Amino acid sequence: MIYLSTKLLFYIVSLLFSLLFLLHVTHAESIRTPPSLRFISFLFMSSKERPTLGGTRIKTRKRNIAAPLDPAAFSDAVVQIYLDNAGDLELVAKSIESSDLNFSRYGDTFFEVVFTGGRTQPGTTKPDEGERHPYSIIDCEPKREVILPSVIYIQKILRRKPFLIKNLENVMQRFLQSLELFEENESKKLAIFTALAFSQKLSGLPPEIVFQPLLKDNLVAKGLVLSFMTDFFREYLIHNSLDDLILILKRGKVEDNLLDFFPSAKRTPEAVSEHFTKAGLLPLVEYNEKKIFEMKLKEMKSMLTSQIAEEADISEVIVTVKQHVKDAKLPDIEVVRILWDVMMDAVQWSGKNQQQNANAALHQVKTWAKLLNTFCTTGKLELELLYKKVPFFTGFVKEQTQRAGKAL
Numbered sequence: 001m002i003y004l005s006t007k008l009l010f011y012i013v014s015l016l017f018s019l020l021f022l023l024h025v026t027h028a029e030s031i032r033t034p035p036s037l038r039f040i041s042f043l044f045m046s047s048k049e050r051p052t053l054g055g056t057r058i059k060t061r062k063r064n065i066a067a068p069l070d071p072a073a074f075s076d077a078v079v080q081i082y083l084d085n086a087g088d089l090e091l092v093a094k095s096i097e098s099s100d101l102n103f104s105r106y107g108d109t110f111f112e113v114v115f116t117g118g119r120t121q122p123g124t125t126k127p128d129e130g131e132r133h134p135y136s137i138i139d140c141e142p143k144r145e146v147i148l149p150s151v152i153y154i155q156k157i158l159r160r161k162p163f164l165i166k167n168l169e170n171v172m173q174r175f176l177q178s179l180e181l182f183e184e185n186e187s188k189k190l191a192i193f194t195a196l197a198f199s200q201k202l203s204g205l206p207p208e209i210v211f212q213p214l215l216k217d218n219l220v221a222k223g224l225v226l227s228f229m230t231d232f233f234r235e236y237l238i239h240n241s242l243d244d245l246i247l248i249l250k251r252g253k254v255e256d257n258l259l260d261f262f263p264s265a266k267r268t269p270e271a272v273s274e275h276f277t278k279a280g281l282l283p284l285v286e287y288n289e290k291k292i293f294e295m296k297l298k299e300m301k302s303m304l305t306s307q308i309a310e311e312a313d314i315s316e317v318i319v320t321v322k323q324h325v326k327d328a329k330l331p332d333i334e335v336v337r338i339l340w341d342v343m344m345d346a347v348q349w350s351g352k353n354q355q356q357n358a359n360a361a362l363h364q365v366k367t368w369a370k371l372l373n374t375f376c377t378t379g380k381l382e383l384e385l386l387y388k389k390v391p392f393f394t395g396f397v398k399e400q401t402q403r404a405g406k407a408l
Contacts, residue, residue, distance in 0.1 A: 072130050074106040075119040079131040082113075087135030089153040097160060107167030114154065115171065142188045144196065144235065151196045158203045165204030172205065176213045179224045187224065191231035198248055199240055207252030214261070215254075221263055229261045230279050242283045258288055296328035297338060304342040314370050321375070336372075336381050340388040343368055 085091035118132035249255035259267045350356045
């Protein structure tokens with residue numbers, strides 16, 4: 001036992017001396033080695049391949065490698081489909097449906113081919129290099145029966161590929177903003193297409209997309225917008241009502257701004273009526289005249305309301321009304337109705353006391369009697385004024401009759 005303990009102690013002491021020697025040597029080497037060499041040594045040590053378990057798979061990160069755009073090849077492929085099917089849109093639609101072309105990436109290019117027969121230069125309507133076909137909307141005759149199949153064809157494409165709706169909007173906006181680059185006949189075809197698209201409720205063509213781009217000053221000044229809209233109105237009203245047209249104009253936020261389609265030198269009610277009458281659009285003439293009439297009545301009513309609320313001098317009010325009647329050519333019967341409505345609107349009505357209401361109405365009539373007498377100059381106008389008075393005094397008479405019945 002003593003021998004084993006002594007031998008073990010010897011080995012321990014030897015091991016300690018060896019460790020001390022190694023530490024001394026390592027310290028000396030670090031002092032002699034420059035910092036840059038020590039850093040390089042660290043890099044080489046850290047770059048050593050780490051051990052891995054056998055049978056495991058190291059997954060590498062996938063990267064999205066985008067293929068370069070090639071709209072020319074896509075355009076040529078679509079053009080070839082048109083040519084192979086001789087422009088038969090039914091067959092073209094079937095071929096497009098079965099093709100593996102990337103429509104989601106080249107949607108704008110597709111509609112350029114549909115409208116113009118081939119690819120157009122970026123930002124314009126000018127033809128670009130590449131194949132073209134003669135069956136486009138721009139190349140056909142400006143007739144409803146010729147353009148309608150293209151509208152139906154596009155509707156089918158959009159139902160199967162609804163993601164193309166945004167591309168149709170983009171192309172239509174670009175074309176409408178560039179009307180000066182189209183011939184007059186080509187612009188007419190676009191107008192007919194637009195009218196048929198609204199008539200057929202084509203998906204992806206909201207009215208604001210069509211009408212707002214047209215309100216560019218340079219297009220309006222050249223009369224291009226007026227010509228386009230005239231063709232559009234004429235085509236649309238063939239199979240649709242004026243109410244349908246007004247609804248579209250409201251959605252496009254232009255129902256009150258028909259004058260904005262006219263060059264500045266022709267922005268008068270007379271010029272609007274004359275133009276649309278010559279174009280055979282009498283319903284639109286009547287609508288515009290009605291809108292102007294309502295606007296003038298509203299202006300006159302607003303003016304009267306302010307003057308009566310401020311208790312202006314009656315003679316001053318009479319002069320103002322006469323001037324409005326002269327400028328707006330308002331009929332006498334409408335003037336009498338407005339006068340009565342404005343006078344009664346200025347009264348502070350009671351919610352329950354009908355007698356108080358009747359007294360307030362009588363006081364208002366007496367105060368402004370001279371104003372009424374100035375414009376009620378015939379028996380017909382006095383009768384109209386009587387009809388306007390009846391609703392205000394009927395309640396008072398009814399209340400007095402009920403009280404008399406209770407008293408008996």
